[in-house]
Amino acid sequence: MIVHGLRLEKNIMTELIPVLNENEIKKLVADIAKNISDDYKDSEIVLIGVLKGAFVFMADLIRKITIPVKIDFVALSSYGSSTISSGKIKLTREIEIDLKNKNVLIVEDIVDTGLTLKYLINYLKSFEPKSVRICALLDKYERRETEINVDYACHRIKKGFVVGYGIDYAENYRELPAIYHLRNVD
């Protein structure tokens, strides 16, 4: 239930503070899709979406890209607290598509510490792709713990926990069409 930006979930009241509205997201996704289409024209590209958070972004992104693409998904889980990445990562869904000599573009919802992507890049490189680049909806650039270069970032944020547009907190809020900062209300 959402009432004026407030939402009651299992007796915890949270406030949703707007970060990006639907139109802003639409424009950012269209702009990044154009850059990708320009950069990869005349070459084969495989987009690898990171489940579950990137599924909405991936669906919108591929419909704005104007060159042929192939897609696949991986799922990763990080153990530990649900709002802070623990760095201990486990692959829970493997790729099914052949990546040998292909240009791979990872599609991620948020790059935070970068530890998830570091693990994923190593995994994908074992399939001997031609190149591996990163496209992220949100780049939390100040929180990086490992050197990860986000080649295509729709939007950069400093800090805070965000939800909506496929991004969750404990499996909630993925259905929201816009992106919000989540704040607990005492």
Ligand code: IMP
């Ligand atoms: P990293 O390994 O620290 O870069 O964490 C990346 C993953 O943590 C993302 O794919 C998200 O699943 C999750 N994550 C990081 N920040 C947030 C957030 O603000 N909201 C929801 N999930 C987040």
